[in-house]
Amino acid sequence: MLKSGPSSGELGGSAPVAAARAGLEVANAQIFYDSHVEAVRDISFAVPPGQIVCLLGSNGAGKSTTLKAISGILFPEKGMLVSGSITYDGRRIDRVEADEVVRGGVVLVPEGRRLFINLTVEENLLVGGISRSAADRRAQLERVYDQFPELPEHRHRISGYLSGGQQQMVAIGRALMSNPTLLMLDEPSLGLAPKIVDSIFEAIVQLRSNDMSVLLVEQNAHLALSVADFGYVMERGRIVFDGSANDLMESPEIQEFYLGMNASKQRKSLRHVKHYKRRKRWLS
Structure with a gap:
C-alpha cells in the first residue's frame, strides 16, 4: 500500500518532467463534503502506466467520490480533499482546475x-x-x-x-x-444488456493494449476482475483489501461478499473477517 506520494509540482507549473511515466498515485487522501461529512478516509492506491485497476465496493463506499477528487470536480458538490495528495506522472493534480487535469491526460x-x-x-x-x-x-x-x-x-x-x-x-x-493516458470509468456496465457490456469491456481491454491506463469503478466485481490487473476494495470510505485481480478472484471473502459464490446465507461485515483484521491499519 502507498503511504506517501511524490510532490513534484503541479500540472502546468515549472516542475521538471519525469524521465518515465509514473502513473496515478493517491496517497492518504481524506475527502469531506460540506466540511464535516467524511466520505473518504485515508486511502492510498496506484494505477501504474498501461494497467487496468478496479475499485470495488458497494454503494456509498466512496468510489465515485474518489474519481471526482482525481478529476478535480468535487467543488460543485461542496466536496474537498482535506489531506493527502493525488499525483499523476509525478505532478500534483489535486491543486489544479478540472480542465488542467484533462489537459494533463486524465479523463473521467x-x-x-x-x-x-x-x-x-x-x-x-x-x-x-x-x-x-x-x-x-x-x-x-x-x-x-x-x-x-x-x-x-x-x-x-x-x-x-x-x-x-x-x-x-x-x-x-x-x-x-x-x-488521455489515464481513462477513468464510473460504472460503465450500469443499465446495459450483457451483450453490450461485453463489447464495452472488450473495448476497455483494447485501450490497455494501446498503452492507456484505466481506473475502473464497477459494482459487477466478476466483470471488473476479469479485465483488471489489480484491484482495491473500498468499504465506508476506506480501502480494506487489495491484491492482483487473480488473488481477489480466488479470495474466499471476495467470493462471498462480491461474487456471490458462497453457499452460506449468513452475511458478515468485512471488518469481522480475520483476514481483514490483519489489515486493521486501514480500518483505524
Missing part, C-alpha cells in the same frame, strides 16, 4: 454517461476534443470511430435517441477525443 467517463442529449453523436464527440486543434480533432474522431465501428452510421443522429449501449460508446469516445 461519469456514471450515467452525461451526454448532451440534444446534440448529435459527432457533435458530442467533438466537444470532447475542444482543447485540441481542428486537425487533431478530426484525426482523433476517426480513431474513435475505429474503436467503436457501430458509431459512424449514427454520427448525425441526436444522441438522446440512441440506445444505452450506444450512448456509453459515445461517452467513452468523447473522453478519448482528448487523447
Whole structure:
C-alpha cells in the first residue's frame, strides 16, 4: 500500500518532467463534503502506466467520490480533499482546475454517461476534443470511430435517441477525443444488456493494449476482475483489501461478499473477517 506520494509540482507549473511515466498515485487522501461529512478516509492506491485497476465496493463506499477528487470536480458538490495528495506522472493534480487535469491526460467517463442529449453523436464527440486543434480533432474522431465501428452510421443522429449501449460508446469516445493516458470509468456496465457490456469491456481491454491506463469503478466485481490487473476494495470510505485481480478472484471473502459464490446465507461485515483484521491499519 502507498503511504506517501511524490510532490513534484503541479500540472502546468515549472516542475521538471519525469524521465518515465509514473502513473496515478493517491496517497492518504481524506475527502469531506460540506466540511464535516467524511466520505473518504485515508486511502492510498496506484494505477501504474498501461494497467487496468478496479475499485470495488458497494454503494456509498466512496468510489465515485474518489474519481471526482482525481478529476478535480468535487467543488460543485461542496466536496474537498482535506489531506493527502493525488499525483499523476509525478505532478500534483489535486491543486489544479478540472480542465488542467484533462489537459494533463486524465479523463473521467461519469456514471450515467452525461451526454448532451440534444446534440448529435459527432457533435458530442467533438466537444470532447475542444482543447485540441481542428486537425487533431478530426484525426482523433476517426480513431474513435475505429474503436467503436457501430458509431459512424449514427454520427448525425441526436444522441438522446440512441440506445444505452450506444450512448456509453459515445461517452467513452468523447473522453478519448482528448487523447488521455489515464481513462477513468464510473460504472460503465450500469443499465446495459450483457451483450453490450461485453463489447464495452472488450473495448476497455483494447485501450490497455494501446498503452492507456484505466481506473475502473464497477459494482459487477466478476466483470471488473476479469479485465483488471489489480484491484482495491473500498468499504465506508476506506480501502480494506487489495491484491492482483487473480488473488481477489480466488479470495474466499471476495467470493462471498462480491461474487456471490458462497453457499452460506449468513452475511458478515468485512471488518469481522480475520483476514481483514490483519489489515486493521486501514480500518483505524
